[in-house]
Amino acid sequence: MSQNYFALFGLSPAFDIELKTLESNYRKIQSESHPDRFVTASAAEKLASMQTATLANEAYQTLKYPANRAKYLLELNGVTAVSDSNTAMPMQFLMQQMEWREALEDARAAKDIATLEDLHHEMQAESKSLQANLSQFLDEKKDYATATEITRKLIFIDKVCADIYKAIEQLE
Amino acid sequence: MALLQISEPGMSAAPHQHRLAVGIDLGTTNSLVATVRSGMSTVLQDNFGHSLLPSVVRYSPNGEVIVGHEAQAQQSADPINTIISVKRFMGRSLNDITDRAHIPYHFVDGSSTDATKGDTSRILQIQTRAGLKSPVEISAEILKALKARAEKSLGGELVGAVITVPAYFDDAQRQATKDAARLAGLNVLRLLNEPTAAAVAYGLDNASEGTFVIYDLGGGTFDVSILRLSKGVFEVLATNGDSALGGDDFDHRIYCWVLDKVRESNAQLAPLSEEDTRLLLTKARQAKEWLTDNFEAQIVCRLSNGIVVDVTLTAQQLVEITQHLVTKTLSPTRKAMRDASLTIEEINGVVLVGGATRMPHIRQAVEDYFKQEPLTNLDPDKVVALGAAIQANILVGNKNDADLLLLDVTPLSLGLETMGGLVEKVIQRNSTLPIARAQEFTTYKDGQTAMSIHVVQGERELVSDCRSLARFELRGIPPMVAGAARIRVTFTVDADGLLSVSAREQSTGIEAHIEVKPSYGLSEDEITTMLKSSFNSAEADKKARMLAEARVSAGAIISSVKIALDVDGNLLSDTEKQAIEAEIARLETIALKDDDTAIHAAVDALNHATEAFAAARMNASVSRALAGKNLEDINL
Numbered sequence A: 001m002s003q004n005y006f007a008l009f010g011l012s013p014a015f016d017i018e019l020k021t022l023e024s025n026y027r028k029i030q031s032e033s034h035p036d037r038f039v040t041a042s043a044a045e046k047l048a049s050m051q052t053a054t055l056a057n058e059a060y061q062t063l064k065y066p067a068n069r070a071k072y073l074l075e076l077n078g079v080t081a082v083s084d085s086n087t088a089m090p091m092q093f094l095m096q097q098m099e100w101r102e103a104l105e106d107a108r109a110a111k112d113i114a115t116l117e118d119l120h121h122e123m124q125a126e127s128k129s130l131q132a133n134l135s136q137f138l139d140e141k142k143d144y145a146t147a148t149e150i151t152r153k154l155i156f157i158d159k160v161c162a163d164i165y166k167a168i169e170q171l172e
Numbered sequence B: 001m002a003l004l005q006i007s008e009p010g011m012s013a014a015p016h017q018h019r020l021a022v023g024i025d026l027g028t029t030n031s032l033v034a035t036v037r038s039g040m041s042t043v044l045q046d047n048f049g050h051s052l053l054p055s056v057v058r059y060s061p062n063g064e065v066i067v068g069h070e071a072q073a074q075q076s077a078d079p080i081n082t083i084i085s086v087k088r089f090m091g092r093s094l095n096d097i098t099d100r101a102h103i104p105y106h107f108v109d110g111s112s113t114d115a116t117k118g119d120t121s122r123i124l125q126i127q128t129r130a131g132l133k134s135p136v137e138i139s140a141e142i143l144k145a146l147k148a149r150a151e152k153s154l155g156g157e158l159v160g161a162v163i164t165v166p167a168y169f170d171d172a173q174r175q176a177t178k179d180a181a182r183l184a185g186l187n188v189l190r191l192l193n194e195p196t197a198a199a200v201a202y203g204l205d206n207a208s209e210g211t212f213v214i215y216d217l218g219g220g221t222f223d224v225s226i227l228r229l230s231k232g233v234f235e236v237l238a239t240n241g242d243s244a245l246g247g248d249d250f251d252h253r254i255y256c257w258v259l260d261k262v263r264e265s266n267a268q269l270a271p272l273s274e275e276d277t278r279l280l281l282t283k284a285r286q287a288k289e290w291l292t293d294n295f296e297a298q299i300v301c302r303l304s305n306g307i308v309v310d311v312t313l314t315a316q317q318l319v320e321i322t323q324h325l326v327t328k329t330l331s332p333t334r335k336a337m338r339d340a341s342l343t344i345e346e347i348n349g350v351v352l353v354g355g356a357t358r359m360p361h362i363r364q365a366v367e368d369y370f371k372q373e374p375l376t377n378l379d380p381d382k383v384v385a386l387g388a389a390i391q392a393n394i395l396v397g398n399k400n401d402a403d404l405l406l407l408d409v410t411p412l413s414l415g416l417e418t419m420g421g422l423v424e425k426v427i428q429r430n431s432t433l434p435i436a437r438a439q440e441f442t443t444y445k446d447g448q449t450a451m452s453i454h455v456v457q458g459e460r461e462l463v464s465d466c467r468s469l470a471r472f473e474l475r476g477i478p479p480m481v482a483g484a485a486r487i488r489v490t491f492t493v494d495a496d497g498l499l500s501v502s503a504r505e506q507s508t509g510i511e512a513h514i515e516v517k518p519s520y521g522l523s524e525d526e527i528t529t530m531l532k533s534s535f536n537s538a539e540a541d542k543k544a545r546m547l548a549e550a551r552v553s554a555g556a557i558i559s560s561v562k563i564a565l566d567v568d569g570n571l572l573s574d575t576e577k578q579a580i581e582a583e584i585a586r587l588e589t590i591a592l593k594d595d596d597t598a599i600h601a602a603v604d605a606l607n608h609a610t611e612a613f614a615a616a617r618m619n620a621s622v623s624r625a626l627a628g629k630n631l632e633d634i635n636l
Helices: A019-033 A043-064 A066-076 A091-109 A113-140 A144-171 B069-073 B135-154 B171-183 B194-206 B247-265 B274-290 B315-339 B360-370 B383-395 B524-535 B539-571 B574-590 B596-609 B611-625
Strands: B021-026 B030-037 B040-043 B056-059 B065-067 B082-084 B106-108 B125-128 B131-133 B160-165 B188-193 B210-217 B222-230 B233-242 B296-302 B308-314 B349-353 B405-407 B414-418 B422-427 B435-441 B451-457 B467-474 B487-493 B499-505 B513-516
Touching: A019 A043, A019 B233, A019 B405, A019 B611, A043 A066, A043 B435, A043 B596, A043 B611, A066 A113, A066 A144, A091 A113, A091 A144, A113 A144, A144 B315, B021 B135, B021 B171, B021 B194, B021 B383, B030 B135, B030 B383, B040 B383, B056 B069, B056 B135, B065 B069, B065 B135, B131 B135, B135 B171, B160 B171, B160 B194, B160 B383, B171 B188, B171 B467, B188 B194, B188 B383, B194 B210, B194 B222, B194 B233, B194 B349, B194 B383, B210 B315, B210 B360, B222 B315, B233 B315, B247 B274, B247 B308, B247 B315, B274 B296, B274 B308, B308 B315, B315 B360, B349 B360, B349 B383, B414 B435, B414 B487, B422 B435, B422 B487, B451 B487, B451 B499, B467 B499, B539 B574, B539 B596, B539 B611, B574 B596, B574 B611, B596 B611
Parallel strands: B021 B160, B160 B188, B210 B349, B233 B405
Antiparallel strands: B021 B030, B030 B040, B056 B065, B056 B082, B106 B125, B125 B131, B210 B222, B222 B233, B296 B308, B414 B422, B414 B451, B435 B487, B451 B467, B487 B499, B499 B513
């Protein structure tokens, strides 16, 4: 990684970041660099605007979402959280995963939107507690092995949430 | 074409240099043009005091092209040569038009054989007495009429225009709209999403803060956008919609209902003529509008075969026959809410936009869903044009202290075809613009030296369910074993929501690179040719005009770079500064000669020479904005 997204927004690299600062600094950067500010400018200035605004968007999306932020933070510390060769998960979580997947499939088959929505709430509660753990292992203990495991869980939960929404969309 | 003067961002134009810029709402049913005058956004009227220009184009027998009310009045008499709702056909092929049995035009399948274009290059055309016309050309006639209205009203040539498009328009529809504007001789400052434009007009008018839903049901398109308004920043959180659902569909339901009624008493009703179809559709639209304020509407007319239609449609019946259409708008609404991760309680206001939202049962459905009364204090027909005008005024630099910033999103996911006809998404829907994303792919055969790249847009997993945007081939890949090549495909979506794609092989030093901008129906050359012939002037005049334009652009960039050197010259070393000054001097010399090609080349050279300087200035201004943080110090 040659670019540090945290520094771009004037933040220290950490999982626990001030989202308000991230947001307000993102807006400040966009105010300076957005292509709307350079409609009548020279080609060279348009290019610089496009590059900076694009970078700011990419960086903002990375830091705004907890799973992306954790993954990025691990990468900055030389750990690749998700790769094809390393997908190990503890047995207990795998069992839990299968239960969620089955609940999703059952509700989908029963065309039960209310249950799907409940399941979504459950996943979000789970996500919240994983995030609390992440700030402990990433920021305080700097235990990247454990943090990697939690990050993978978080990414998995995000995927299930997306699939739940997809199922609801298809049923509606 | 009008040329822009280049001003320093953040620096004021000379006080008396008010640049003429307009916002144009190119609607399915009606179009409008607005501008900011004395600080107020105003819709410009024609000589008769009409604000709305019906989006109707007639190719009349004497060769004249008639646009607007007059064309609308003639539509029943000459339906084949009078095109209404052309917006529905923008960027579309014949296969996309599912209800063409009810449309009285002679469609012709486009037959472009250009292999670099996607399936959408089979853009449909309409056979008129003036020849084959593409939707782009027909739309350009509407835009020309609005441009003429604006230039007459404002008393000068326009510097540029913001053209609005439905947020849910895909790349093909956006590109077609931009092509139409260029064909009409307009300098497109920006394509702006209609709900976002409405939010600007509404938000600024009411000094609103919070999270707002814009529910925009127009003549032929439905959009729903969710925006967060905060201190002049309009951030689109999610958008969704249906680019083939609108007030027209309600007319069509009434039309079908009337036909059923007529058949009850005339069992042997022959298929309707084109004139009768158009007549009944017009009556249907009038009945729909009447029922907004009345309990029943009488539909009376005489068909060409002598049959007299006389039926009464009640407001309740209208609700019954169109409720499924209203329900159809709620599904995209729910999707947008989910994508924005919002609950109904978090919505501070719902703004209704588009003439079709005048229908009481639509208002009721929106109110029931959001559990609050929707806001209708701005004219739903005008609010989009008013917002576009405000944005146009800011983009050309008339308002320098503008705090307004629009952060819009791409409505549909963009991806590539992979093995098995599956889509690999590269950019997800609702990503903030501008955006660039790269993904790596590899070869699947030993010694493979070319790769076919198929770009698609849509949410579905199968390529066949998505819209094909472009196909191109990357050639010159060095022969390697399967899976060894690294082909990096980069998608870039600019602030207009338009996509460009590039690909390069990067595992070896050898680079193959191709840049594709999907183009629909009209190639760059075709547009240029059409524009040139429309000047209708002698060769010498053309030359003079091109030379004048080249000199204007040379003068503009020279003064812009000189100002930049004055303000931020300290960012450069002496050598760097001298290099730029040398390019300025070169351009100044060349600009004195009568060679527009050479002048353009020198402008390009100066642009190129200032790229690093522009990037450094950008970093400096970002650093200043972040209170003293220096980007160069933070390892970017």
